[in-house]
Amino acid sequence: MSPRAQVYILAVILTLMGAGLTIYKNRELGFPLLPGEYRTVWTIEAKVRFTADGGPVKASLTLPRAQRNMEVLGETFSSSGFGFNIVSDDDEYRAVWSRRSASGNQSLFYQLDVHQTPGAPLEQPLDLSTEVEQPFLGAREQEAVRQAIYSLVEGARDRSADTRTFTTQLLTALNDPRNQDRNLIFGYFKDRTLVDVALTVLAAAEIPAHRIRGLYLEDDRRRLDPEDLLEVYDGRRWVVFEPNTGNPGVPRNFFIWQRGGKSLLDVEGGRNSRVTFSVISNDVPARDVAMLSTSNEKEALVDFSIYSLPIEQQSIFKLILLVPVGALVVVLLRVFVGLRTSGTFMPVLLAIAFIETRLFTGLSIFVLILVLGLWVRFYLSRLNLLLVARIAAVVVTVVILMGAISVVSYKLGIEQALTVTFFPMIILAWTIERMSIVWEEDGPYEVVVQAGGSLLVAVLAWWVMTNRFVEHWTFNFPELLLVLLGIILIVGNYTGYRLGELMRFRQLVR
Template sequence: MSPRVQVYIIAVLLALIGAGLTAYKHFELGFPLLPGEYRTVWTIEAKVGFVAEGGPVKAALTLPREQRNMEILGETFSSSGFGFYIARENDDYRAFWSRRLAKGSQSLFYQLDVYQRPGAPLAQPLDLSTQVQKPFLGAREQEAVRLAIYALVEQAREHSSDVESFTTQLLIELNNKDNQDRNLIFRHYADSSLVDVALLILATANIPAHRIRGLYLEDDRRRLAPEDLLEANDGKRWIVFEPTTGMPGVPENFFIWQRGGKSLLDLEGGHNSQVTFSVIANDVPSRDVSMRSTSRDGEALVDFSIYSLPIEQQSIFKLILLVPVGALVVVLLRVFVGLRTSGTFMPVLLAIAFIETQLLTGLAIFILILILGLWVRFYLSRLNLLLVSRIAAVVVTVVIIMAAISVISYKLGIEQALTVTFFPMIILAWTIERMSIVWEEDSPYEVVVQAGGSLLVAILAWWVMTNRYVEHWTFNFPELLLLLLALILVVGNYTGYRFSELMRFRPLVK
């Protein structure tokens, strides 16, 4: 197999790996492809209020669990003066507050951040592993009420074919105020809600069902009481119903707080207890949402990546990851255009310095140091020093020039010139030495050509490296560096004419 074929095979493999990892992070982990994308994160606060009676107090609040269409990003608890712990038993997830002595009005808070996944299967039922105890129709009910309940059951069965359609028909009739059987039942159960009555009738029809408590996510809502949905079992799955319409499926923007099980709040040693909710929407950068989500799941692609480093190191790598982009610009301009530069990748280092100093300031500082350094180098050449001593003397001179520029700019109030320290002084010293040799061996014209080419390439590299899309992709999708590597390998196989050579030989072609 020829080296050229091997290069293409390696390039294709690198490109596939890089593109595959990028697609996985975007579609599966939710990392945004474009900068500036935001997502709505809902902050829900539950307030438990009660009046303590002066003795021991214990409060237990049922907490929400993970759901298909909603993801809990974080949760916090506020329990000043109370002991606190969380207990998980079977499918119950409850927070407990306790205190030895408490008297008077008390308030406890639980807050969580929720993100609604886009395109989630809202219409599909949620899983429930435990069996729910069915309510039953007591023997003390009036005969007329019993007959009305059986009439509604028979009416719903007549117009349905399975549990789902039966429950839908039943809820439609329970919302029909012209139905006399329905009115009789609600007059007898005047203190019961629509879901309470529906549960009673479903139990009569031997259909397991339970209540779902939750709330609709709407911005800037306060002191909300939990709202109820109905969930019935058809023998194979649990199906959620909206009680006022009878439509199956979880309503959009509905956050399920509790499914069946125990009561929402249990209180010992107090009275007048209630749970109210407040909801507010926050626009959060998409990357932050993905980071919080993957950190909870322990995603290996994120856990063993640059994101696991401290913030200080992350900021350093944010700049380092731009170096391959600048290297690609140098490769393209040198291979296809034929620009001559002083050193192979010295323009990339200049571009990094321009990022920190701003372009115009960096150009002025670079040209000034270069001119002064060349003048000192020409003087040192007359002293017949050894190469190592001459370069070391140039390094010391460059440091003195950089210090002098910083002090003078500070006194003059030019703050941008203080960033002269970002220039790599060793590279500057070697560039000055190299250009002085080119001056002596070739001509001043060649020095101007190489210096101009270096500055042009550095400016183009700076322009690409400071692009907000490039900065976003290199930091959030470092896997794309494999694509850059593949492209550089392919470009390395190019053996055709450069653009500058075509311009050079144009008269010969004519």
């Protein structure tokens, strides 16, 4: 296989790897492709209130399960003076607050941040009991209620084809105030909710069902009581129904807090217990949400990456990751345009310095140091020094010039010039040495051409590297560097004419 074919194959492999990892991080991990994207994070606070009797107290609150369409990013507990722990009880997690003695009004808090995952399935398979307990209606005087229940069951069964459509027809009848059977049942169960009555009727029809407690995520809602949904077993899976409409499926803005199980709140040693909820929304940068979710799941692609480094090192790598972009700009301009520069990748280092110093300030400082350094270098050449000593002397001179510029600019109140320290002094020294040699061998015209080419390439690299999209992609998707590497390998095989050569030989073309 020829070297050219190997280069193309390697470039394709690198490009596919980089693009694939980028798509995976965007689709599966939620990293945003564009800067400035935000996600809505809902903060839900559960407040437990009760009156302690003066002795030992224990309160337990059911905690929400993991859900595919809702992702818990973080949770906090507040329990002043109470001991706290989380216990697992029958495949259900409960927060337990305890205290040896307490009296009077007590308040306990549980808070969690939730992000709604778009496109995720809503229904969750659960291993819940499908046993049905027949409702107990009491003595013979409740025979009319019993007949009304079975009348509703038979009517819904006649108008349905399966368990799903049966449940929809039953809920429609229970929400119809003109239905006499419905009115008789609700007249008997005066203190029960719609879901309580629906569970009783479904039990009479021998259909497994249970309630779902949760909240509708709407901004700035306070002191909410949990809402109820109905979940029915159709013989293969559990199906959720909205009780007021009879529509199957979980509403998209509904956060499930408890499915089946025991009571939502239990309090021992207290009375008048109640739990209320408050909901508020916050717009959070999409990258922060992705980082929180992947850190909770210990995603290997993120856990073993730059994101695992301390913040100080991350800020350094944020600048370092821009270097390959500048290198690509240099390669394109030198291979396809034919610009001559002083050193191969010296313009990239200048572009990095321009990022820190701002463009016009950096250009002015660079030109000033270059001119003064060349003047000193020409003087040193008359002393017939050895190469190493001469370059060392130029380095010392550059440091003195940088210090002098900083002091003078500070005294004059020009704060931007203080950023002169961001210029790499060794590179400046080598540039001055190289320019002086070019001046001696090829004349001042070639010095102007190479210096101008270097500054032009540095400015273009700075313009690309400071683009907000490029900064976002290189830091959040460093896998794209593989794509850059593939492009550079392909460009490296170019053997055609450069744009400068076409301009030079345009008379021959005519």
